[in-house]
Amino acid sequence: MTKSDIPDIPREDWMTTQEYAYYRLRNAVMVGAFRPGTALTIRGLAQQLDLSPTPIREAVRRLSSENAIEVLGNRRLKIPEMSPGRFEELVQLRIELEIHAAERAFPYVSEIIIERLRELDDRMDGAIAARDLDALTRMNQEFHKILYCLNPYQAVMPLIESIWLQLGPFQRQVIENIEKINVVDRHKEMLAAMRARDMIAMCAAIESDIRDGSITSGRLLLRKQKDAFAV
Amino acid sequence: MTKSDIPDIPREDWMTTQEYAYYRLRNAVMVGAFRPGTALTIRGLAQQLDLSPTPIREAVRRLSSENAIEVLGNRRLKIPEMSPGRFEELVQLRIELEIHAAERAFPYVSEIIIERLRELDDRMDGAIAARDLDALTRMNQEFHKILYCLNPYQAVMPLIESIWLQLGPFQRQVIENIEKINVVDRHKEMLAAMRARDMIAMCAAIESDIRDGSITSGRLLLRKQKDAFAV
DNA sequence: TGTTTTAAAATGATATCACATTTGTAGGGG
DNA sequence: CCCCTACAAATGTGATATCATTTTAAAACA
Numbered sequence: 001m002t003k004s005d006i007p008d009i010p011r012e013d014w015m016t017t018q019e020y021a022y023y024r025l026r027n028a029v030m031v032g033a034f035r036p037g038t039a040l041t042i043r044g045l046a047q048q049l050d051l052s053p054t055p056i057r058e059a060v061r062r063l064s065s066e067n068a069i070e071v072l073g074n075r076r077l078k079i080p081e082m083s084p085g086r087f088e089e090l091v092q093l094r095i096e097l098e099i100h101a102a103e104r105a106f107p108y109v110s111e112i113i114i115e116r117l118r119e120l121d122d123r124m125d126g127a128i129a130a131r132d133l134d135a136l137t138r139m140n141q142e143f144h145k146i147l148y149c150l151n152p153y154q155a156v157m158p159l160i161e162s163i164w165l166q167l168g169p170f171q172r173q174v175i176e177n178i179e180k181i182n183v184v185d186r187h188k189e190m191l192a193a194m195r196a197r198d199m200i201a202m203c204a205a206i207e208s209d210i211r212d213g214s215i216t217s218g219r220l221l222l223r224k225q226k227d228a229f230a231v
Numbered sequence: 232m233t234k235s236d237i238p239d240i241p242r243e244d245w246m247t248t249q250e251y252a253y254y255r256l257r258n259a260v261m262v263g264a265f266r267p268g269t270a271l272t273i274r275g276l277a278q279q280l281d282l283s284p285t286p287i288r289e290a291v292r293r294l295s296s297e298n299a300i301e302v303l304g305n306r307r308l309k310i311p312e313m314s315p316g317r318f319e320e321l322v323q324l325r326i327e328l329e330i331h332a333a334e335r336a337f338p339y340v341s342e343i344i345i346e347r348l349r350e351l352d353d354r355m356d357g358a359i360a361a362r363d364l365d366a367l368t369r370m371n372q373e374f375h376k377i378l379y380c381l382n383p384y385q386a387v388m389p390l391i392e393s394i395w396l397q398l399g400p401f402q403r404q405v406i407e408n409i410e411k412i413n414v415v416d417r418h419k420e421m422l423a424a425m426r427a428r429d430m431i432a433m434c435a436a437i438e439s440d441i442r443d444g445s446i447t448s449g450r451l452l453l454r455k456q457k458d459a460f461a462v
Numbered sequence: 463t464g465t466t467t468t469a470a471a472a473t474g475a476t477a478t479c480a481c482a483t484t485t486g487t488a489g490g491g492g
Numbered sequence: 493c494c495c496c497t498a499c500a501a502a503t504g505t506g507a508t509a510t511c512a513t514t515t516t517a518a519a520a521c522a
Contacts, residue, residue, distance in 0.1 A: 016306075016475065018292070043503065052477050054285075057504085058292045061249070065293040067389055074484065075247075075504055085384035089335070093386055096331060100324070153316035155324055155397065158298055159390045166386065247505065274473065283507050288474085305514065306474055 006048055007033055007134060018055035025059050029068045029079070029165050030141065031134045032172020040069065040077040068165035082170040091214045094163045098210065099203045101148035101156045106199045108150035114194050117143060121187045133175055143187060186212060237279055238264055238365055249286035256290050260299045260310070260396050261372065262365045263403020271300065271308040299396035313401040322445045325394050329441065330434045332379035332387045337430045339381035345425050348374060352418045364406055374418060402445070417443060
């Protein structure tokens with residue numbers, strides 16, 4: 001077992017205890033603080049977060065409804081395992097949903113937004129240099145989220161975040177096993193396409209972004225794990 | 232206020248109280264037992280279901296994470312309102328997600344499955360004759376679900392069900408305002424396409440099924456409500 | 463009559479406790 | 493050495509009580 005600590009997040013004053021627990025656990029899953037297959041207990045989490053079990057229970061239930069945490073038949077909790085079939089399905093869904101979201105957001109893209117995204121992308125370069133994977137993951141997701149949420153009639157973002165949650169624990173392993181991070185190039189492609197008002201190119205860049213970050217390296221890791229298991 | 236009673240569902244012995252509350256409330260939302268905009272209270276639901284507030288709270292939290300129930304800033308709960316923009320977005324998502332699911336399920340379609348679906352479709356004819364809208368809604372969803380869940384690597388079904396939950400309260404109003412129900416024809420088209428091993432035709436029938444049941448009548452109702460409000 | 467103030471009721475949030483189930487472990491038997 | 497049983501610890505579940513906040517209603521005032 002490597003790092004098992006749950007990353008802290010700022011607790012805004014409007015948050016109830018349950019919401020704080022929810023967002024903190026959610027962030028932990030997103031950035032891959034829990035390895036796939038990790039067993040969780042309500043009391044254990046309550047102790048780690050220094051809260052009573054009640055709000056933890058509610059937070060965990062929410063995450064289980066978003067398929068971020070699996071509830072087993074004996075009512076124990078665990079982070080779902082990843083399999084090649086599930087991985088392919090999740091990545092394919094990510095692509096379809098994010099392209100859908102991007103198409104619907106495209107008419108709302110403005111110069112101001114492009115500039116905001118460019119600044120965020122610059123900060124991501126800093127996170128890469130510092131090898132701060134948590135911050136990189138968060139900023140990468142924020143980058144996509146800012147774009148998708150431009151569309152005011154929003155129903156797809158929660159679905160995308162559910163997929164992100166399910167990919168998070170595995171994605172972390174993928175990132176840790178990869179030396180070169182090439183997400184940012186695709187982000188710059190996206191920005192260039194936005195400036196050129198070229199929706200097709202923007203969506204193509206998004207698809208490449210997701211594929212590059214997931215498929216190739218993910219498939220490799222799954223194959224490696226399988227081989228290791230076979231030996 | 233018309234019917235506000237929460238439809239009963241059988242409580243399986245493996246269910247915890249929280250799960251029973253969750254499935255019962257979820258079913259109520261799905262079949263449109265709550266009108267859009269309905270205010271809910273934890274204690275009120277607890278009283279209606281004859282349970283203590285704790286499991287109700289957990290069930291409600293799960294449903295809020297699935298966007299079936301809205302949590303307002305003052306922590307009160309309500310069934311989300313429907314707007315033309317949100318409606319179009321939800322229906323478009325339904326189409327994309329269900330076509331995705333159907334494509335991935337298609338290789339697993341067998342004669343036995345087709346026969347099972349045909350039987351279910353026959354029972355839906357009975358529900359239409361009896362004008363049992365709750366049963367019709369449930370069976371219609373089960374029809375689609377059986378198909379989509381043929382694919383063992385399943386990640387899309389929870390997303391589809393989240394969309395169903397969000398359309399449920401409004402869809403009920405649509406159905407109530409429609410005299411002729413033509414869902415079943417499309418189901419028979421789907422079955423015919425499956426027998427002919429024609430995936431394209433099957434997906435086309437699904438898209439028509441969703442569009443027929445939603446877009447036309449839904450748009451009409453929203454326009455009617457808007458006009459009524461304007462007057 | 464309409465608006466503001468104030469008190470009471472209702473509601474949400476959460477800690478705690480009691481109970482049932484499950485897990486882990488030590489001891490005994492094969 | 494392996495498997496089964498028994499007991500203890502840990503865990504999930506759900507009811508209840510308490511507190512803070514919000515809503516509702518009434519009363520007071522302009």
